[in-house]
Amino acid sequence: MTVLLATHGLDAFYGDFQALFGIDFELRRGEAVAVVGANGAGKSTFLKSLAGLLRNRRDMIHLFGREIGDRPAPEIVRMGLALVPEGRQLFPSLSVEENLLVGAYGGERRSPWTLQTVYDLFPLLRERRNGNVTVMSGGQQQMIAIGRALMSNPHVLLCDELSLGLAPIVIEDIYRLIPRIRAADTSIVIVEQDVARALRSVDRFYCLQEGRITLTGRPAEVDFATIRQAYFGT
Amino acid sequence: MEMIDTILQGVLLGGVYALFALGLSLIFGVMRLVNLAHGDFIVLAAFMVLTATTSAGLSLPVATLLTVVAMFATGFALQRLVLQRVLGDDILPPLLITFGLSIAIQNGLLLTFGADSRRLDAGSFETRSIEVLQGLNIGLAPLSALIVAVAAILVLQIVFYRTSLGRAFRATSDNPQIAQLMGIDHRNVYAVAVGLSLAVSVIAAVALGIRANFDPAIGPARLLYAFEAVIIGGLGSLWGTLAGGVVLGVAQTLGARVNPEWQILAGHLAFLLVLFLRPRGLFPARRP
Numbered sequence: 001m002t003v004l005l006a007t008h009g010l011d012a013f014y015g016d017f018q019a020l021f022g023i024d025f026e027l028r029r030g031e032a033v034a035v036v037g038a039n040g041a042g043k044s045t046f047l048k049s050l051a052g053l054l055r056n057r058r059d060m061i062h063l064f065g066r067e068i069g070d071r072p073a074p075e076i077v078r079m080g081l082a083l084v085p086e087g088r089q090l091f092p093s094l095s096v097e098e099n100l101l102v103g104a105y106g107g108e109r110r111s112p113w114t115l116q117t118v119y120d121l122f123p124l125l126r127e128r129r130n131g132n133v134t135v136m137s138g139g140q141q142q143m144i145a146i147g148r149a150l151m152s153n154p155h156v157l158l159c160d161e162l163s164l165g166l167a168p169i170v171i172e173d174i175y176r177l178i179p180r181i182r183a184a185d186t187s188i189v190i191v192e193q194d195v196a197r198a199l200r201s202v203d204r205f206y207c208l209q210e211g212r213i214t215l216t217g218r219p220a221e222v223d224f225a226t227i228r229q230a231y232f233g234t
Numbered sequence: 235m236e237m238i239d240t241i242l243q244g245v246l247l248g249g250v251y252a253l254f255a256l257g258l259s260l261i262f263g264v265m266r267l268v269n270l271a272h273g274d275f276i277v278l279a280a281f282m283v284l285t286a287t288t289s290a291g292l293s294l295p296v297a298t299l300l301t302v303v304a305m306f307a308t309g310f311a312l313q314r315l316v317l318q319r320v321l322g323d324d325i326l327p328p329l330l331i332t333f334g335l336s337i338a339i340q341n342g343l344l345l346t347f348g349a350d351s352r353r354l355d356a357g358s359f360e361t362r363s364i365e366v367l368q369g370l371n372i373g374l375a376p377l378s379a380l381i382v383a384v385a386a387i388l389v390l391q392i393v394f395y396r397t398s399l400g401r402a403f404r405a406t407s408d409n410p411q412i413a414q415l416m417g418i419d420h421r422n423v424y425a426v427a428v429g430l431s432l433a434v435s436v437i438a439a440v441a442l443g444i445r446a447n448f449d450p451a452i453g454p455a456r457l458l459y460a461f462e463a464v465i466i467g468g469l470g471s472l473w474g475t476l477a478g479g480v481v482l483g484v485a486q487t488l489g490a491r492v493n494p495e496w497q498i499l500a501g502h503l504a505f506l507l508v509l510f511l512r513p514r515g516l517f518p519a520r521r522p
Contacts, residue, residue: 051415074419091409101398
């Protein structure tokens with residue numbers, strides 16, 4: 001299988017503070033991969049580095065075989081990598097439909113995701129297309145955030161804390177969509193604090209602890225005690 | 235009848251003030267940046283149009299069009315080369331840069347053109363008027379200024395609310411970092427916004443230059459009226475800016491009717507009154 005996205009010895013910094021230490025990571029075409037870890041393990045820093053919001057050394061990150069570590073976010077979206085940011089981060093002055101449309105601003109591909117197919121995935125959004133996003137429920141906002149990222153028709157979709165602040169039943173609804181997104185030839189990286197939830201939806205996982213990868217494998221092949229050890233370090 | 239005439243003249247004057255304020259409102263709306271050199275850019279544009287008509291012998295519309303293009307390019311370059319370097323969480327550095335620009339433009343114009351008052355020559359258009367009612371005349375030039383102001387706002391509204399560029403403007407204004415994740419290069423969005431702002435200020439410059447004298451030092455006073463119009467109307471709302479300009483214009487002509495010395499004062503009093511009664515302006519932009 002082709003490797004779409006890879007990092008080699010990725011170190012990332014917030015000012016003088018080093019948040020990631022030598023991360024080696026791979027996402028192959030058609031895969032869904034989880035990155036799990038406790039608060040402050042460096043999960044969000046990792047995604048920000050991949051999406052270009054944090055700039056790194058050029059050769060530390062490869063996307064479709066090209067070195068992108070130092071490329072800015074708008075260029076990376078255009079290459080086919082989209083991020084669903086933590087906490088949804090919708091644009092409050094844009095309507096539901098405008099939030100989706102703005103997601104297509106930088107996309108080079110025009111299919112399979114269009115306004116129509118995103119509305120087919122989230123029928124509820126079609127009814128409320130002209131609605132104000134700030135008054136919608138957390139689950140609906142998460143749907144818009146996912147739809148907005150899909151509108152750029154990414155080959156790689158990064159999802160940061162999809163379950164954050166949502167009711168369990170809503171979380172299940174959101175995760176049920178993942179197979180449909182993968183069916184559209186989009187490979188997925190899921191970052192979660194909720195380990196059990198994430199592991200049920202992915203092929204492989206990486207566990208981060210204090211900026212280092214402490215465990216990697218397939219969910220079926222690793223027992224829970226080992227994961228707990230890698231997650232908490234105790 | 236005289237009262238109606240006064241108010242009508244005030245509304246027309248308001249059109250000019252709205253034109254002054256549009257560019258200011260635009261930059262603030264997109265970038266949250268207050269351009270202290272806005273008034274001076276209007277005066278600079280007026281001198282550019284003046285030079286193009288007198289020295290190069292171009293007609294006023296052609297000179298205006300050329301200046302619009304030149305000022306858009308100036309604004310784009312100004313943002314990319316200067317302002318972008320200081321934009322950040324701290325609002326003071328960009329404010330200081332525009333303050334410095336204001337001084338530089340004023341003195342540059344003084345050096346080049348001297349301190350004499352100038353005027354744009356629009357031929358008989360300046361003095362022509364139409365009679366709406368018996369004894370009620372409207373000057374063609376002020377009326378055109380108001381119509382142009384309304385047209386400019388309409389065009390900007392369509393750009394903001396009906397185009398993909400407008401969505402990029404509003405998304406960037408909401409959250410520049412997340413906008414980058416959509417493939418929007420915020421630096422270009424800002425540069426286009428500053429370019430548009432300066433392009434609109436050329437129209438303000440022509441309206442000013444036909445209506446009144448200008449010299450290199452009057453920029454800051456125009457900026458003050460523009461500020462007041464934006465604040466009266468409510469920050470971030472273009473139609474509000476037009477309303478703010480009209481309120482200011484009507485207050486000034488009403489004040490002048492009582493006593494010519496009161497014209498400016500009445501405008502400022504109206505501004506303070508609105509601040510007192512509705513601190514967020516008449517039509518504040520919907521902002522959660």
